[in-house]
Amino acid sequence: MIHFHRVSLEYPSTKTLALYNINLEVKKGEFVFLVGHSGAGKSSLLSLILKRFDPTSGAVYVNGQNLKTLKGNRIAQHRRRIxxxxxDHRLLAGLTVEENLAFVLRVLGVPKGEWRDRITRVLRTVGLVHKKRAYPYQLSVGEAQRVAIARAIIGNPSIVLADEPTGNLDPDNALAILEVFKAIHARGATVVVATHSRELVEAYPQRTIVLRSGQIVRDEKGARYNL
Incomplete structure (x- = not known):
């Protein structure tokens, strides 16, 4: 489903080599932890999957499509499937939880008649049906992050990416967020979670890819990682 072939990425503005010679395959339905210190290349790797950048060399494929060939509207279509x-949750402060989710459905072109059922379903997944009329300022940090997850999955994406989704949370809330990702994975989505939290990785032993200085130094399933 996701394939990196000899991928390197250098940011032209800073001449920083963010990734070097990455070879990676994530199969449909996998749950993968991407771990490493800040600056190891985790966010850069996720950005390439979203086609925020093109690799300096090599190729990134998603569902067999070389992302470098995507142009214009096809880039937007690709991102809507992820x-x-x-x-940080990035919720729209002036909208309620329900309205934040409806905004996404409008952008995705989902018929309005489906909105209520979709919103209820995703809020049930994250355990926040009772908060649908709350504004972001009325939510705890953990609740706001769960709404952000609901927003990410309301379009029924086949791939879910998360960049340090528990970085601002205490251990209990972090594990609660992990439970949500486990539920999303159980429903068939391919999930890639970038984190530096050892507790998350050890709480849900899955394939763990360790990045260091832009290179993959370890790729094992269910292994404890050592940064």
Whole structure:
């Protein structure tokens, strides 16, 4: 489903080599932890999957499509098939939880008649049906992050990416967020979670890819990682 072939990425503005000679395959339905210190290349790797950048060399394929060949509207279509969760929730402050989710459905072109059922379903997945009329300022940090996850999955993406989704959370809330990702994975989505949290990786032993200085130094399933 996701394939990196000899991928390197250098940011032209800083001449920083973010990734070097990455060879990687993530199969449909896998759950993968991407771990490493800040600056190891985790966010850069996720950005390439989203086609925010093109690799300096090599190729990135998603569902067999070389992302470098995508242009114009096809880039937007590609991104709409991927759910993305960031460390900061990025909710629209002037909209309720329900309205934040409806905004996404409008952008995706989902018929309005489906909105209520979709919103209820994703809020049930993240355990926040009772908060649908709350504004972001009325939510705890953990609740806001769960709404961000609901927003990422409301379009039924086949791939869900998360970049340090628990970085701002205490251990209990972090594990609660992990439970949500486990539920998403159980429903068939391919999930890639970038994190530096050893607790998350050890709480849900899955394939763990360790990045160091832009290179993959370890790729094992269910292994403890050592940064």
């Amino acid at each position: 759910g993305m969760v960031f460390q």
